[in-house]
Amino acid sequence: MAKITLSNLRHSYLPNPSGPADYALKEIDLDWRDGGAYALLGPSGCGKSTLLNIISGLLNPSEGRILFDDKDVTDLPPDQRNIAQVFQFPVIYDTMTVRQNLAFPLQNRGVNQSKIAERVAEIAAMLEVEEMLDTRAAHLSPDNKQKISMGRGLVRDDVNVVMFDEPLTVIDPHLKWKLRSKLKELHQRVKATMIYVTHDQTEALTFADQVVVMQEGEIVQIGTPVELFERPQHTFVGHFIGSPGMNILPATVENGAAMFHGNAVALEGNVTGSGGTTELGIRPEFIKLSDAGIPARVRKVSDVGRHAVVETIVGDIPVKAVVDSASVEQGEEVHLTFEPAQTRLYRDGWIATEVAQ
Amino acid sequence: MKTENQKAWFFVLPVLILVAFNALVPIMTVVNYSVQETFGNNVFFWQGLDWFEQILRSDRFHAALGRQFLFTFLILIIEIPLGIIVALSMPRKGFWVPVCLVTMALPMLIPWNVVGSMWNIFTLPNIGLLGYFMNDVLGINYDMTQQPLSAWITIIVMDVWHWTSLVVLLSYAGLVSIPDAYYQAAKIDGASPWKVFRYIQLPKMKTVLTIAILLRFMDSFNIYTEPFVLTGGGPGNSTTLLSIDLVKIALGQFDLGPAAAMSLIYFAITLLVSWLFYTLMTKDDAK
Amino acid sequence: MTIELKSASKVVRGITHIKPTSLVMKTGHFNVLLGQTGSGKTSLIKLMAGLDPIAEGQIFFDGEDVTKLTTQRRNISLVHQFFVNYPHMTVFENIASPLRVAGMAKSEIEGRVQEAADILQLGPMLNRRPQELSGGQQQRCALARAIAKESRAVFLDEPLANLDYKLREELREQLPELFAGRGAVVVYATSEPEEALLLGGETALMDDGVVTQFGPTAEIYRNPATLTAARVFSDPPINSASIIKAGGEARLGTGVSWRLEGQAADLPDGEYTVAIRPHHVTPVEASSSDVAIEGKVLVTELSGSESSAHFQMGDHGWVSLAHGVHPYQIGEKHRFFLNASQALYFAPDGRLVA
Numbered sequence: 001m002a003k004i005t006l007s008n009l010r011h012s013y014l015p016n017p018s019g020p021a022d023y024a025l026k027e028i029d030l031d032w033r034d035g036g037a038y039a040l041l042g043p044s045g046c047g048k049s050t051l052l053n054i055i056s057g058l059l060n061p062s063e064g065r066i067l068f069d070d071k072d073v074t075d076l077p078p079d080q081r082n083i084a085q086v087f088q089f090p091v092i093y094d095t096m097t098v099r100q101n102l103a104f105p106l107q108n109r110g111v112n113q114s115k116i117a118e119r120v121a122e123i124a125a126m127l128e129v130e131e132m133l134d135t136r137a138a139h140l141s142p143d144n145k146q147k148i149s150m151g152r153g154l155v156r157d158d159v160n161v162v163m164f165d166e167p168l169t170v171i172d173p174h175l176k177w178k179l180r181s182k183l184k185e186l187h188q189r190v191k192a193t194m195i196y197v198t199h200d201q202t203e204a205l206t207f208a209d210q211v212v213v214m215q216e217g218e219i220v221q222i223g224t225p226v227e228l229f230e231r232p233q234h235t236f237v238g239h240f241i242g243s244p245g246m247n248i249l250p251a252t253v254e255n256g257a258a259m260f261h262g263n264a265v266a267l268e269g270n271v272t273g274s275g276g277t278t279e280l281g282i283r284p285e286f287i288k289l290s291d292a293g294i295p296a297r298v299r300k301v302s303d304v305g306r307h308a309v310v311e312t313i314v315g316d317i318p319v320k321a322v323v324d325s326a327s328v329e330q331g332e333e334v335h336l337t338f339e340p341a342q343t344r345l346y347r348d349g350w351i352a353t354e355v356a357q
Numbered sequence: 358m359k360t361e362n363q364k365a366w367f368f369v370l371p372v373l374i375l376v377a378f379n380a381l382v383p384i385m386t387v388v389n390y391s392v393q394e395t396f397g398n399n400v401f402f403w404q405g406l407d408w409f410e411q412i413l414r415s416d417r418f419h420a421a422l423g424r425q426f427l428f429t430f431l432i433l434i435i436e437i438p439l440g441i442i443v444a445l446s447m448p449r450k451g452f453w454v455p456v457c458l459v460t461m462a463l464p465m466l467i468p469w470n471v472v473g474s475m476w477n478i479f480t481l482p483n484i485g486l487l488g489y490f491m492n493d494v495l496g497i498n499y500d501m502t503q504q505p506l507s508a509w510i511t512i513i514v515m516d517v518w519h520w521t522s523l524v525v526l527l528s529y530a531g532l533v534s535i536p537d538a539y540y541q542a543a544k545i546d547g548a549s550p551w552k553v554f555r556y557i558q559l560p561k562m563k564t565v566l567t568i569a570i571l572l573r574f575m576d577s578f579n580i581y582t583e584p585f586v587l588t589g590g591g592p593g594n595s596t597t598l599l600s601i602d603l604v605k606i607a608l609g610q611f612d613l614g615p616a617a618a619m620s621l622i623y624f625a626i627t628l629l630v631s632w633l634f635y636t637l638m639t640k641d642d643a644k
Numbered sequence: 645m646t647i648e649l650k651s652a653s654k655v656v657r658g659i660t661h662i663k664p665t666s667l668v669m670k671t672g673h674f675n676v677l678l679g680q681t682g683s684g685k686t687s688l689i690k691l692m693a694g695l696d697p698i699a700e701g702q703i704f705f706d707g708e709d710v711t712k713l714t715t716q717r718r719n720i721s722l723v724h725q726f727f728v729n730y731p732h733m734t735v736f737e738n739i740a741s742p743l744r745v746a747g748m749a750k751s752e753i754e755g756r757v758q759e760a761a762d763i764l765q766l767g768p769m770l771n772r773r774p775q776e777l778s779g780g781q782q783q784r785c786a787l788a789r790a791i792a793k794e795s796r797a798v799f800l801d802e803p804l805a806n807l808d809y810k811l812r813e814e815l816r817e818q819l820p821e822l823f824a825g826r827g828a829v830v831v832y833a834t835s836e837p838e839e840a841l842l843l844g845g846e847t848a849l850m851d852d853g854v855v856t857q858f859g860p861t862a863e864i865y866r867n868p869a870t871l872t873a874a875r876v877f878s879d880p881p882i883n884s885a886s887i888i889k890a891g892g893e894a895r896l897g898t899g900v901s902w903r904l905e906g907q908a909a910d911l912p913d914g915e916y917t918v919a920i921r922p923h924h925v926t927p928v929e930a931s932s933s934d935v936a937i938e939g940k941v942l943v944t945e946l947s948g949s950e951s952s953a954h955f956q957m958g959d960h961g962w963v964s965l966a967h968g969v970h971p972y973q974i975g976e977k978h979r980f981f982l983n984a985s986q987a988l989y990f991a992p993d994g995r996l997v998a
Contacts, residue, residue, distance in 0.1 A: 043808050043810060043811070044778065044779065044808050045778070056541075058541050058544075077544070078541070078544045078545050079544050079545060079546075083545060084545060085541065085542065085545050087541070087542060088538070089536065089538060091538050091539050091542040093556045093557065093560075094560045094561075095556060095560045096556065104546055104548070105545075105546040108546055108547035108548050108549070108552065109547050149542075152542075152546060172680070172681045172835075173680075173681070173835045173836060173879075174680050174681075174835070174879070174881075177880060177945065180945065181942070181943035184943055185942075185943065188974065199808045199809050199810075200809045201809060201947060201948055202945065202946070202947035202948075205945075205946040205947060205948070206944075206945040206946055206947070225946045225969070226969045229948060229949060229969070239810075240810055241948055242948035243813060243947070243948050243949075244813065245810070245813075283949065285949050285967065302841070302842050302844065303841065303844075303862050304838060304841045304842060305837075305841055305862075305865050305866075305921070305923075306921070306923035306965065307967075309842075322949075
């Protein structure tokens with residue numbers, strides 16, 4: 001197990017990058033605690049897989065260093081970094097049995113037989129795959145194959161970090177939550193540093209203590225799942241996390257007060273900074289339909305069963321609200337009220353209000 | 358309950374007709390010859406299975422069959438591993454890929470009799486480049502027209518030169534279809550290059566290798582043109598493979614009956630061994 | 645336009661893929677096929693599209709018997725889970741190809757392609773090839789082809805399954821608008837209950853090659869005819885346990901009991917199965933009529949604004965889903981509250997009784 005430090009990391013797939021646009025990863029500085037559960041969350045092409053490959057050593061960064069427990073591993077190949085990785089598509093040694101698959105990483109490192117048997121039995125029990133230990137891995141279902149891939153990562157007790165690269169992609173939707181929870185449970189039991197890469201917020205927020213949200217090669221926020229949901233540091237985080245995401249509404253600031261479509265809107269705290277493009281950010285969960293407030297018209301109501309998503313328009317700006325039950329109808333005129341403590345101002349994308357006292 | 362559309366059979370009809378003319382009619386002609394004796398003028402005498410018995414008991418046939426198996430065995434044991442090694446060492450991406458592929462394919466584009474003639478001229482002692490080099494420069498006594506060993510080495514080398522590419526190309530196709538993640542996982546699992554080959558590359562190449570082995574077996578077992586042009590079966594009978602012997606009997610001696618019987622036995626052996634190969638190599642998958 | 649199946653079934657080499665199915669799907673809203681992987685959604689679509697032969701029964705498009713017609717002559721569009729485009733053609737040619745096949749005039753083709761491309765925001769990419777596009781753009785290209793064709797039926801077979809989470813959300817919002825007023829019957833297969841709810845329209849629940857229930861989406865969600873239907877239409881999985889009804893009271897195996905109301909109270913005494921959706925099992929008491937239960941928390945999950953907890957109570961695993969973030973201790977006992985008024989009751993044979 002190890003603490004992981006990324007220092008001044010940058011990467012470009014081009015031989016001679018000239019500007020920031022040429023970098024797939026822009027200036028990453030991170031410290032990851034030993035034994036923590038981390039997630040890299042972002043859309044396709046945000047650089048999360050590049051970062052993962054740099055940590056595992058499958059890719060050499062253009063600039064910067066990677067330290068495991070303060071030891072520089074930047075120039076070490078993957079097999080000398082003592083890491084484990086689970087890939088998007090299950091990687092299985094087809095000709096081997098499940099048992100042989102699990103034993104493989106240990107055998108390659110010359111671990112003695114009794115120790116191998118002990119570790120394999122332990123991991124098999126943890127993954128609940130004991131009854132299939134002697135079947136050939138090629139005959140397993142995708143979710144079991146993926147479990148075996150995970151098992152190969154966890155079977156070594158000397159790994160610095162276990163990495164997961166979108167590991168649930170090929171898993172049937174109704175089995176996903178089982179593997180999600182299995183992973184969480186595994187982390188709590190083995191206490192290894194784990195990094196989980198995904199574009200799925202549920203996977204990231206469920207798994208990780210700390211989520212790193214990335215966009216276009218940059219880290220936009222690092223925080224606990226609660227922090228990311230409640231107080232996004234960037235409009236992208238607000239938009240990306242939550243379903244539906246945060247409403248990002250064009251706003252102006254006059255004498256320290258925010259105005260949205262001619263209505264004064266109370267914010268969580270004082271406005272900081274000046275200039276730039278200003279926007280309001282408020283999650284649909286914190287907008288209420290009431291008798292007074294900002295006038296709006298209902299465009300669409302989607303009843304999701306446990307709640308309803310009401311799409312309204314204020315002028316020509318769409319604003320979504322999540323309400324307990326669908327009490328309004330399409331075309332109806334309503335009024336919206338924003339919960340002040342959950343209403344924030346963003347300047348050029350970044351948060352520009354002080355935390356409420 | 359009607360579960361399938363019977364009309365579909367009409368679409369297979371052209372193939373059936375083609376197969377009938379292509380394979381069944383000629384084979385039946387051979388079967389017809391193999392059980393009769395003829396002295397020309399379309400006069401036939403019923404012989405039953407006499408010809409088959411004669412062929413199966415003939416030392417000449419045993420010797421040719423033995424040479425044939427030896428040849429095929431040597432071909433397979435050289436070409437398959439060599440093909441895999443070459444495929445493994447080829448680049449997987451970049452500028453050199455098409456260059457390698459085209460270079461590899463070149464020998465296969467040359468007509469078979471041309472290959473025979475080329476190697477004949479190339480290896481003739483004194484006038485051939487190789488022949489001259491071996492005898493006069495290295496001082497090794499090499500003459501495929503006189504020494505059986507030289508003749509054998511020459512036909513083997515020629516076949517390896519001509520057909521290893523096929524194994525290379527098929528293996529290569531198998532190799533490039535392996536996703537990167539497998540190699541990355543193997544690196545992380547600390548697998549040695551041998552283990553990567555044994556547990557990732559070989560299993561993933563299995564299907565194409567099965568095809569390669571089958572093709573190479575059938576081709577080499579039925580080989581005729583190249584050794585015929587190169588050595589004519591000599592010196593003596595030392596490189597008279599089954600096919601060459603068959604032609605000698607059929608056209609040299611005009612013994613159509615025995616030749617037909619021999620063809621059928623030959624065909625049966627090819628079929629049997631191909632089937633054995635196939636069953637052995639695919640038996641794991643059936644599970 | 646309507647698509648009507650009259651006891652249509654599909655049998656492949658003696659194995660029944662679709663049991664005799666009868667339903668009528670109409671235009672004007674989405675017709676969702678909801679079921680888990682392997683429940684027969686794709687099989688049913690292929691049957692309607694004419695890609696697989698029908699074993700028995702008939703299929704009608706607008707009253708016209710198309711059972712014997714080939715796919716080409718049914719005039720349909722199909723969008724797959726995987727992005728299927730012609731790799732050697734530009735986006736423009738891809739969208740135009742079915743129109744060219746139909747022998748449409750060049751000027752009209754251009755107009756139609758432009759329109760479809762505008763709707764799906766593919767305008768600037770018309771001259772690129774599919775492999776130069778992102779996954780979302782490739783799938784939009786496939787959708788544009790389906791829109792431009794103006795076919796009688798559009799089959800969307802989990803079209804968003806391979807897209808990024810956020811992209812899926814955006815495209816899902818656009819889809820109903822894309823096909824609104826086009827006259828085609830839109831059939832949308834998905835394995836996600838939430839997707840069915842968001843798309844609205846009508847839903848056919850599928851399980852093991854049978855359409856178990858068909859009707860307005862929200863109605864089916866609220867009144868699943870069987871326990872299986874309730875299970876298919878719930879994510880996270882619906883909680884279910886057997887109860888003994890005695891008098892006006894329902895008793896769980898663990899000793900928890902509550903008063904039955906309405907229809908449930910009038911049922912004859914005996915054994916039933918109760919099913920309660922995860923969001924009616926909450927960590928905070930919502931009303932005084934809630935039933936308090938206690939379970940050992942196994943796993944917690946967080947998705948944006950909601951958190952769920954899987955917990956063990958008696959022999960059963962239960963799931964709670966609630967807004968906001970709740971402090972659960974894994975492995976510890978925690979109190980939850982059942983909203984018993986929202987419970988569904990099923991007879992031992994699986995039928996909904998109250």
